[in-house]
Structure formats: structure tokens, C-alpha cells
Amino acid sequence: xxxxxxxEKDDFLAVLKRFQLSPEDFDLAETDTTDxxxxxxxxxxxxxxxxxxxxxxxxxxxxxDGSRWVEEFERDVExxxxxx
Numbered sequence: 001x002x003x004x005x006x007x008e009k010d011d012f013l014a015v016l017k018r019f020q021l022s023p024e025d026f027d028l029a030e031t032d033t034t035d036x037x038x039x040x041x042x043x044x045x046x047x048x049x050x051x052x053x054x055x056x057x058x059x060x061x062x063x064x065d066g067s068r069w070v071e072e073f074e075r076d077v078e079x080x081x082x083x084x
Contacts (some may be wrong), residue, residue, distance in 0.1 A: 003046045011070040027051045
């Protein structure tokens with residue numbers, strides 16, 4: 001199951017464009033940690049590791065229902081965590 005929605009991917013690409021970063025320089029690796037063994041209605045949870053290929057810098061963000069990973073990524077770009 002994919003946790004990253006298309007609108008989040010679009011927002012991620014918009015952040016890259018805003019900061020003149022190449023989408024080809026970034027890799028997103030998504031991990032689903034949702035507990036599917038419960039009978040209760042469960043929230044989708046997981047994390048994404050974003051890697052900037054040219055610098056090998058990596059950052060991990062929580063993803064799933066109610067997450068704000070794109071905003072957290074954007075703050076990290078503003079703090080120069082990822083090379084520009």
C-alpha cells in the first residue's frame with residue numbers, strides 16, 4: 001500500500017522547483033508501518049527516507065494519515081540541510 005498520495009508528491013515537486021533542485025537528484029523510499037493485524041479501524045502510518053543523490057544526505061519523515069512531511073522537508077531545505 002502506498003502511503004504517499006499524489007497531491008503530496010506534487011507538493012514535494014513544487015518545493016524542489018521553488019528551490020531550483022532537480023527531482024532526478026532525489027529518491028523517496030517509503031516504509032509502511034501500519035498495523036494491519038488489528039480489527040479496529042487503523043490509521044495509515046509509516047515513514048519516508050528522502051535521499052539527495054548528489055550529496056548522499058538523507059532525512060526521515062513520518063508519513064500517513066495527518067502527516068505533514070512535505071512541510072517538514074521544505075523547512076529542512078530552507079535550513080540548507082539539502083544542498084542547493
